[in-house]
Amino acid sequence: MELEDVNSRPIGFFDTGVGGISVLKKTLEILPNENYIYFGDSKNAPYGVRPLEEVKKLTFNAIQLLLDKGCKAIVVACNTATSAAIEDLRKEYKHIPIIGIEPALKPAVEMRKKGKILIMATPLTLAEKKFSNLVKVYAKDSVIESVPCAGLVEIIEKGTLEGKELNRFLKQKLAKSLKTDIAAIVLGCTHYPFIRKELQKVVGKAVSIIDGSEGTARELKRKLEEKELVNTSLSKGKIEILNSSEEEFLVRYCYKLLELKEH
Known part of the structure; x- marks a missing residue:
């Protein structure tokens, strides 16, 4: 050929x-x-x-x-x-x-903003050794917190990219984290960039949202x-x-x- x-x-x-x-x-x-x-x-x-x-x-x-x-x-x-x-x-x-x-953790850390870095991903991604090895590389420079989001893929797959249902879901998943300073959110699932607009509403404009x-x-x-x-x-x-x-x-x-x- x-x-x-x-x-x-x-x-x-x-x-x-x-x-x-x-x-x-x-x-x-x-x-x-x-x-x-x-x-x-x-x-x-x-x-x-x-x-x-x-x-x-x-x-x-x-x-x-x-x-x-x-x-x-x-x-x-x-x-x-x-x-x-x-x-x-x-x-x-x-x-x-x-x-x-893989989750775009490096650019999130390099922003050096005040607050913790959240990684939103599926339970299996967060449980894998590949992910834990990635976190270890950057854990000394930042506070990194995992947010398992079981159910979010299904919401996106059915065509829901914004609105009350999604807003409630995100607030529930991020409830504890929203009480603290958040520097950035790393989207650790390729579905998640499509709900960026609604996520930004939940966390506020000051929080950077990054994907890979x-x-x-x-x-x-x-x-x-x-x-x-x-x-x-x-x-x-x-x-x-x-x-x-x-x-x-x-x-x-x-x-x-x-x-x-x-x-």
Whole structure:
């Protein structure tokens, strides 16, 4: 196969549902000429409350689906799947760049604002060794507090991105933390950037809200350049969205979140 053919192959994005669209959206700003296939496994979501081995198996199945479609690189745009399976994926698929995502704790710490740093994530992400190792690196510089948010993914998956129901949920999850000074909130799940507006209402404008989308997109670009896999076409890339669920709403929802019409 000629180099040009390889370079025009799509980049595969995987998430447990619609959350990874937040990462794809940022990636489109940085790599607009690439072709993309996005697969959301909403049928089996949420992963964050499943046993570790089950999450690994589901993640491997999803990645294989994307590889079968000829993807030249893979982005695991899900914090839970990254925590559970990224090391095993890289061992299994050494021939292809596989980029994961992790909570953007470093930029939050480097802001050096007064108050604690909250990390909102799924229970499994927060329980994984990968996460605890990340926290250890920065714990000496900041007070870091985990906020498990079981149930938030389901709220976002059904299309609720603002309003009273979501506001009540967030106030309940953050009740203890709201009594103290908060410097920043790190969104440790790719679904969560979509409720940023409502979250900002709950915590106030002074609290910085950070996610790992840009860092992941830039790492993908770096890997593509390193492997000489960048699509040099001047035309804008195409996006195909797939979902394991039979709910047609979910694919339309993804295009809406991307602010694109269905292809």
